[in-house]
Amino acid sequence: MWSREQLAARAAKELQDGFYVNLGIGIPTLVANYIEHDQHIVLQSENGMLGMGPFPYAGEEDADLINAGKQTISTLPYSSFFSSADSFAMIRGGHIDLSILGAMEVAENGDLANWMVPGKMIKGMGGAMDLVAGVKRVVVVMEHVAKDGSAKFKPKCLLPLTGANVVDMLITDLAVFSRPDRNSKFELIELAPGVTVEEINAKTTAAFTLKAPMASI
Amino acid sequence: MWSREQLAARAAKELQDGFYVNLGIGIPTLVANYIEHDQHIVLQSENGMLGMGPFPYAGEEDADLINAGKQTISTLPYSSFFSSADSFAMIRGGHIDLSILGAMEVAENGDLANWMVPGKMIKGMGGAMDLVAGVKRVVVVMEHVAKDGSAKFKPKCLLPLTGANVVDMLITDLAVFSRPDRNSKFELIELAPGVTVEEINAKTTAAFTLKAPMASI
């Protein structure tokens, strides 16, 4: 089983040198800590920035410089700013290589639900629907099961969707599922240390295929 | 009968203090020479500029600074530059108060034809269709009759249209026709010196109404 930090580190392996990347709030934000030093990764913030830098040093916070989570950030030498319309033109137009997002549910057909918490006040989808509809590759990171132990990787999402057939890879604290394209089924390609295929089977209601050598892990 | 310069001067009377204005190529360009000195008129050039200044002094031409007629121009203290997409968002979105354009034919219902010369190579409509579709008020300046003496203000345009029901005012070398809105007919409101209603009737095939006191001019 992977910790939050390990999950973020695993997700960071999906980054490729030269990628433009949008990271969601929560665990996805931690992914930035695991970017390889020889990789040139440019982070986009959907409120209107490319080249998002680290949190500022205390005393250097700038109220005019925040990320989509409303956290204070900093610039880098190659940063640029633009309007919300231009930012989402960038996202919707398929110019971002990768988005890493959290989820409440993922369905075996790639449907994603991550914007409405059942029984809670609806706060809105923010930019999540735009990201999953527009970004070239969508990687979801989430805990494998809900607090009550029920499966979150399911035959069908029960919560309202953020996007239909939009997930390319699912990384949970127990395993990694991937598919080569959006017409394919998810394949279990990796297990966290100490996790067995049997455990995954027990905690997953979605149908998925097994990578050939996986059975022997 | 009005000369080209007089025509331009008459068209300039349609400018109001504070207006943002787009002037077409030809006689409309001359209108800029007749802006009152106490009027603040901002000229838009559809290739991406607000606050178009006069032609530069010899030796100060800048190849990066041209108007939509590809003529060298200059800046003013309040100029701004933007992309073609932003320029036509401005035009299409109804932010320009007035456009003054040339024409080959105007129909009594306000249809305008000014982009295809019969029997000649088609060069394209440039920004003319966008201007007539988007600008709040469209004033056409043209010679009253064609070289062969035939009427250019007609029951119906015979040439391919630039826009349907888009002309608000027509200023020719003989007279001025106007209408309060695009559901109304054109009214003859002004005659050039020495021109009679009879002459207009003889040289116009479009139906128009007569302003009450006009008969006595």
Add this chain to the structure above:
Amino acid sequence: MIPSVAISNQRKVFPDATSALQGLLSDGITVMSGGFGLCGIPENLLLALRDSSVKNLTIISNNAGIDDVGLGMLLKTRQVKKMISSYVGENKEFERQYLAGELQIEFNPQGTLAERIRAGGAGIYGFYTRTGAGTSVAEGKESRIVNGQTYILEMGLTADVAIVKAWRGDTEGNLIYRKTARNFNPVMATAARVTVAEVEELVPAGSFDPDHIHTPGIYVQRLIQGTHYTKQIEQRTVRPRS
């Protein structure tokens, strides 16, 4: 070509937020308000809008402020009938009014909201986007399937009044924004019958490099130099000096 005289458009400049909104407000109008969270919000104009006591407003704004700050002030005074937003967390009074059925909310995906506003300002009646296809956002909307992709039709959005915040403005209404405080401000400036801007620094026309202007003056009908900016930070996050 016009002679090179430069009469500055001083009529656009108003002494304060209250006078800048004079004559523009009436109950039931639609107001666009710039900003992302509390970043780049028109602080002075929001205060004046609250003090005007105008009611039953439809507010188009990405967020709804937080309690007592930004649009949160207008929620507290019950001046808002409806919000068109993408995310309204961080606001207890909002939640209370919404759950009590006192406040309507129309959620738009953030990019769809931005693009609808751009379309409204650019004379685009509507546009087809993949965003929201297959979700509740698509309900009741036209759609079409092209090469296996579903696109939904979203409509342009306009307002009676837009209030926006820029960093610097000139007397001609040209605006320059600063960092991520730009956000929804430039696009909202294009999409209202009347746009009122507030700036931290008002300068004479001619002060800006014309290549650096973000919002050309044509989009700004009135502007003021704002005062007493608080620029509250919602999530002050720092890193240790190593």
Add this chain to the structure above:
Amino acid sequence: MIPSVAISNQRKVFPDATSALQGLLSDGITVMSGGFGLCGIPENLLLALRDSSVKNLTIISNNAGIDDVGLGMLLKTRQVKKMISSYVGENKEFERQYLAGELQIEFNPQGTLAERIRAGGAGIYGFYTRTGAGTSVAEGKESRIVNGQTYILEMGLTADVAIVKAWRGDTEGNLIYRKTARNFNPVMATAARVTVAEVEELVPAGSFDPDHIHTPGIYVQRLIQGTHYTKQIEQRTVRPRS
């Protein structure tokens, strides 16, 4: 948050126009080419495109250059099969090929052309505009009437390669344009599978104020420092010194 290291994206920088187009060209592709008239055209990349001898091109460009200059060079060498433009005057060879049926032309209203390219780059499948309603431009297109206004549906436009010209660029691909040489360049940079930019001055990343960047580097896959700019003026018009 990422550590504040700045690895410059030097891989985007190519030594010259020929190498920057290497591997991108093949007969029959669609190329967007920036500029308005001869203002802001990618002079070096157009030369390299001509010298590549690639054929049957579809060129999306507001104009077609003039004889022997700009796209006029590619017309002379018969490399162009089709033009998508708004205005193609000032070009005798164009006229000859068109009248001989050797060249196809699709005219778009200038603003519709710009917006179609923006839509292509912004993931908008299509949009409704009043421009062209009731004219030959509307023929064969869907339309709808709303409040008495007719809107026609225009489609997003993309290309295999875009060649654009900026004034200054940094090694990250961030671009800044100068005056009216901006025109179609920024929007075309967003709408192609691969965008190649040429700049008059190439500077290290970090040289630009991030508020002044017109085209963020994400849109530029390759760039070069151009040489030998001629910047021909089509209509040199001056006023007398009084």
